[in-house]
Amino acid sequence: MELIAENRSFGGRQLRYSHRSEVLACDMIFAVYLPPQAEQGPVPVLYWLSGLTCTDENFVTKAGAQRYAAEHGIAIVAPDTSPRGEGVADDPDGAYDFGLGAGFYVNATEAPFAANYQMYDYVVSELPALVEAELPLDPKRQAISGHSMGGHGALTIALKNPGRFKSVSAFSPICSPLKCPWGEKALGGYLGDDKEAWREYDATELVARAEERLPMLVDQGEADDFLAEQLKPELLEKVGAAADYPMAIRMQPGYDHSYYFIASFIGEHIAFHAANL
Numbered sequence: 001m002e003l004i005a006e007n008r009s010f011g012g013r014q015l016r017y018s019h020r021s022e023v024l025a026c027d028m029i030f031a032v033y034l035p036p037q038a039e040q041g042p043v044p045v046l047y048w049l050s051g052l053t054c055t056d057e058n059f060v061t062k063a064g065a066q067r068y069a070a071e072h073g074i075a076i077v078a079p080d081t082s083p084r085g086e087g088v089a090d091d092p093d094g095a096y097d098f099g100l101g102a103g104f105y106v107n108a109t110e111a112p113f114a115a116n117y118q119m120y121d122y123v124v125s126e127l128p129a130l131v132e133a134e135l136p137l138d139p140k141r142q143a144i145s146g147h148s149m150g151g152h153g154a155l156t157i158a159l160k161n162p163g164r165f166k167s168v169s170a171f172s173p174i175c176s177p178l179k180c181p182w183g184e185k186a187l188g189g190y191l192g193d194d195k196e197a198w199r200e201y202d203a204t205e206l207v208a209r210a211e212e213r214l215p216m217l218v219d220q221g222e223a224d225d226f227l228a229e230q231l232k233p234e235l236l237e238k239v240g241a242a243a244d245y246p247m248a249i250r251m252q253p254g255y256d257h258s259y260y261f262i263a264s265f266i267g268e269h270i271a272f273h274a275a276n277l
Helices: 057-062 065-072 119-134 149-160 181-191 195-201 203-208 227-231 233-242 259-276
Strands: 002-009 012-021 026-034 043-049 075-079 137-147 168-171 216-221 248-252
Touching: 012 065, 012 119, 026 057, 026 065, 026 119, 043 119, 043 149, 043 259, 057 259, 065 075, 065 259, 075 119, 119 137, 119 149, 137 149, 137 259, 149 168, 149 195, 149 203, 149 216, 168 259, 181 195, 181 227, 195 203, 203 233, 216 227, 216 233, 216 259, 233 248, 248 259
Parallel strands: 043 075, 043 137, 137 168, 168 216, 216 248
Antiparallel strands: 002 012, 012 026, 026 075
16 A cells, blocks of 8 residues: 555545555556544444546545544545556447446456456555555454445445445445446446346346345435436336335435435435444
8 A cells, every 4th residue: 555645634644645556457446535543543344436537536625524423433445436447448449338437336247457457455454454444443343335336336345245345225225236337337348148147237236135224324315317217216216125124215405416316315314424433
């Protein structure tokens, strides 16, 4: 880990690091907010996964999360959204919804993407091991959250790793990649044509067979341009009811897909995680 930026924020430290990722076979950058309580010892940690086209910086600069993380004494780790660098495969047409900035938090199996696009293993294994070894974080108190593609990532990673997290939340998540254009393109490109493999990265499929009942909070703006075609929270709500999986899915009138929406409710999400951490 090489520290490349540091800023004081609400008594804590907003940090930016670079490192060589063995899992992704490239150099990566990620952000960490350490609250002031971290000066006294290990603190609980919230992993934040961002959406399409984002880097590690969007959430850090736009969400206003540091104030609430400082109040509750929670660290926030925000990775990038895909592998980066020369030689890393991208969408052949340069589209925003596949390739660079659009790793979808899966382990790719299709060439040429399998060489670098192992974002699931990066978020689940490599990055936590790195930051837990170097920073005052308590690995027994972890939560995960995200937005859009990152909301999909947060939900699926939490559901696939029972016992790992104390809570999960999401803003505007892609609830069923099997049933939306973004998901069909990404999962088809990264995983191939076998839709059985896709099911391992679909929150509705995972909720249906989940054994753990993890506290789950989802916020969705009713004025979101992507709501009907891409996000489909009604599918998550339906399968949650059928599986008797308690979850809070809140439809927020007038809010869209932007960081104005996230900034409006991030304090409630951090308080939700704090109550479970």
